[in-house]
Amino acid sequence: MSDLRALYQEVILDHSKRPRNFRALADSNRHAEGYNPLCGDRITVYVKLDGDRIVDIGFQGSGCAISTASASLLTETLKGKSRAEADELFAKFHDLVTGQGNGGVSLGKLAVFSGVSEFPVRVKCATLAWHTLKSALEGEEKTVSTE
Amino acid sequence: MGITAQEVGRIRRADSGFDADRIRQDFPILTQTVHGKPLVYLDNAATTQKPRAVIEAEQQFYLRDNSNIHRGVHELSERATQAYESARRKAQKFLGAGHSREIIFVRGATEAINLVAQTFGRERTGPGDEILISAMEHHSNIVPWQILCEQNGARLRVAPINDRGELIWEEFRKLLGPRTRLVSVAHVSNALGTVNPVKEIVQAAHRLGVPVLVDGAQGAPHLRVDVEELNCDFYAFSGHKVYGPTGVGVLYGKAKLLEAMPPYQGGGDMISSVTFEKTTYNSPPYKFEAGTPNIAGVVALGAALDYVNDIGMEAIAAYEQELLVYATQRISQVPGLTIIGTAKEKTGVISFVMEGLHPHDVGTVLDQEGVAVRTGHHCAQPLMDRFKVPATTRASLALYNTRQDVDALLAGLNKVREVLG
Ligand SMILES: Cc1ncc(COP(=O)(O)O)c(C=O)c1O
Numbered sequence: 001m002s003d004l005r006a007l008y009q010e011v012i013l014d015h016s017k018r019p020r021n022f023r024a025l026a027d028s029n030r031h032a033e034g035y036n037p038l039c040g041d042r043i044t045v046y047v048k049l050d051g052d053r054i055v056d057i058g059f060q061g062s063g064c065a066i067s068t069a070s071a072s073l074l075t076e077t078l079k080g081k082s083r084a085e086a087d088e089l090f091a092k093f094h095d096l097v098t099g100q101g102n103g104g105v106s107l108g109k110l111a112v113f114s115g116v117s118e119f120p121v122r123v124k125c126a127t128l129a130w131h132t133l134k135s136a137l138e139g140e141e142k143t144v145s146t147e
Numbered sequence: 148m149g150i151t152a153q154e155v156g157r158i159r160r161a162d163s164g165f166d167a168d169r170i171r172q173d174f175p176i177l178t179q180t181v182h183g184k185p186l187v188y189l190d191n192a193a194t195t196q197k198p199r200a201v202i203e204a205e206q207q208f209y210l211r212d213n214s215n216i217h218r219g220v221h222e223l224s225e226r227a228t229q230a231y232e233s234a235r236r237k238a239q240k241f242l243g244a245g246h247s248r249e250i251i252f253v254r255g256a257t258e259a260i261n262l263v264a265q266t267f268g269r270e271r272t273g274p275g276d277e278i279l280i281s282a283m284e285h286h287s288n289i290v291p292w293q294i295l296c297e298q299n300g301a302r303l304r305v306a307p308i309n310d311r312g313e314l315i316w317e318e319f320r321k322l323l324g325p326r327t328r329l330v331s332v333a334h335v336s337n338a339l340g341t342v343n344p345v346k347e348i349v350q351a352a353h354r355l356g357v358p359v360l361v362d363g364a365q366g367a368p369h370l371r372v373d374v375e376e377l378n379c380d381f382y383a384f385s386g387h388k389v390y391g392p393t394g395v396g397v398l399y400g401k402a403k404l405l406e407a408m409p410p411y412q413g414g415g416d417m418i419s420s421v422t423f424e425k426t427t428y429n430s431p432p433y434k435f436e437a438g439t440p441n442i443a444g445v446v447a448l449g450a451a452l453d454y455v456n457d458i459g460m461e462a463i464a465a466y467e468q469e470l471l472v473y474a475t476q477r478i479s480q481v482p483g484l485t486i487i488g489t490a491k492e493k494t495g496v497i498s499f500v501m502e503g504l505h506p507h508d509v510g511t512v513l514d515q516e517g518v519a520v521r522t523g524h525h526c527a528q529p530l531m532d533r534f535k536v537p538a539t540t541r542a543s544l545a546l547y548n549t550r551q552d553v554d555a556l557l558a559g560l561n562k563v564r565e566v567l568g
Contacts, residue, residue: 004515008508008566017503017568039507040524040537062537064505065567119511 006115007122008065011073016065021058021075028056034132034144036124041067045132052082057133064125066116071129073109083137090130097126165466170458171547173198184517187555192337192365192496192543193521194387197451201391204450208443216442217416217433231442234449235432238397241452242382243373249405251398251432252445256364257287259383259398260331262435263360264291266408267381268329274300277326279357281319281343282308282533283336286526288362292331301328308533312339312488316347323351330359334366334382338525338541339488340471340496342370349378358404364388368545369467369494371460374399386444390545391451395444398435405431412437455546463546467495470544474553478542481560487534495544498525501563506540509563513540516559 028046035042043061057079059071078086093110095101099117116126135144171177174196179186214223216231239247253259278292282305292303306319330352335342349359358380367384374382382399410417410428414437419427428434483502510522521541524531542556
């Protein structure tokens with residue numbers, strides 16, 4: 001598979017064109033905004049936390065295919081997960097896209113982002129939603145910036 | 148494009164002696180492959196490549212003449228000083244300035260604008276005074292004025308542009324008022340390619356006694372500039388966008404203004420005498436060149452100006468114009484593609500968006516095809532907001548680009564659709 005095809009896998013293109021959970025949650029109790037000034041990507045992640053558990057999650061905004069698909073798959077993956085599980089997935093996902101590990105089977109669908117590691121300038125796109133989620137969970141209301 | 152068939156004919160004729168293939172041979176970097184494909188460099192508005200003459204001038208300086216300037220009695224210092232001052236005269240001629248003392252070497256257009264803001268601007272503006280810019284400015288012609296306004300309570304006014312990316316003249320005239328202390332506008336917009344009517348702007352401003360700074364970062368590389376004819380008060384450009392090295396640029400200022408301006412930075416070379424009680428400043432241009440400058444860079448910039456002068460700025464402009472017409476015709480045929488910036492007067496900048504695709508993804512695919520373009524906001528976020536796009540993809544031309552380069556871009560855009568759908 002060429003590097004390009006590895007980067008823009010069908011699943012990624014599908015999620016970038018039809019992002020899942022692409023909505024503001026009316027009953028969210030955490031949200032944060034993420035911004036990548038380099039490419040103008042801007043997203044807001046909304047979370048409904050029940051105790052330690054993410055019972056609902058959504059996002060809105062505009063971005064490139066990689067950042068939109070990453071946000072979409074993040075929401076799919078994390079619904080119903082605990083904060084600790086989310087942290088662990090982020091760590092593994094980060095290793096995957098920076099080429100520091102294959103993430104193992106535990107990443108599930110998120111493994112489609114392995115191609116990002118061949119495109120170092122796109123790592124920020126792939127991780128924008130994750131950084132934003134982290135900030136939402138930590139209760140910081142300020143905009144996180146990738147720069 | 149608003150270019151008549153007659154004009155295209157004239158451009159073609161002007162182009163008859165222009166041999167881009169031969170010129171390409173002067174640029175060693177262009178012969179490489181990227182991701183296995185021949186490099187097609189279309190990011191010239193960000194920075195241009197350097198001809199061998201420039202690279203060698205910088206190297207020769209370090210191999211043979213390196214020394215500090217204006218301060219030694221020895222041979223090398225004399226040679227270095229000669230080379231440095233000769234570059235000043237080249238820049239003077241390049242800009243059509245009346246005196247070499249009107250040429251100040253700086254780090255680039257950014258530093259030139261900051262210099263004017265913090266000297267001229269600081270002295271001439273106060274609370275309620277206004278500085279007038281346009282909606283198409285680069286951040287480096289916005290932020291220095293915002294800093295100044297914060298310091299002294301002046302106001303930044305912004306003249307709007309129309310949907311083609313042209314200054315709306317009536318609005319500009321209305322904003323030019325009794326409180327305006329300075330107008331600062333781009334000669335050419337880096338994100339749109341729009342050429343501003345700087346001569347008319349200067350005339351209108353001067354009628355009210357308002358001086359004008361022209362940000363020529365994208366003008367000087369692509370148009371013949373004559374500051375006396377434009378009658379502008381300041382003109383700024385960066386060496387690295389005119390085939391020279393990075394870290395060196397020029398500020399032209401009218402001698403009378405420069406003489407009255409306070410210094411920018413303090414240090415060596417900018418003084419004529421120093422005691423702890425009182426320091427007397429040197430006269431322009433040295434007053435504004437504190438410390439050891441980028442001597443080798445200035446010398447190499449001189450070589451770059453020689454290079455473009457030998458070809459002729461008019462010939463370069465005509466050739467690039469012809470290539471722009473060709474590129475615009477071809478690119479506008481791509482389905483779902485919209486060109487942002489369709490001014491009547493343009494240089495070789497084509498900014499565009501593609502339906503359903505983000506510029507960042509477009510840029511990644513093009514890069515894999517060996518085609519280097521810029522994607523993003525082009526340091527002009529307010530302008531992106533004006534066109535309601537987060538970013539664009541920008542192809543920008545230089546004298547060594549050819550129709551084949553444009554064709555490679557087109558092939559790359561087809562690939563973009565193939566990969567991204
Ligand atoms: C219109 C314009 N003004 C100013 C600048 C700043 O130039 P530099 O970064 O070389 O100082 C640029 C560079 O992109 C530009 O395009």
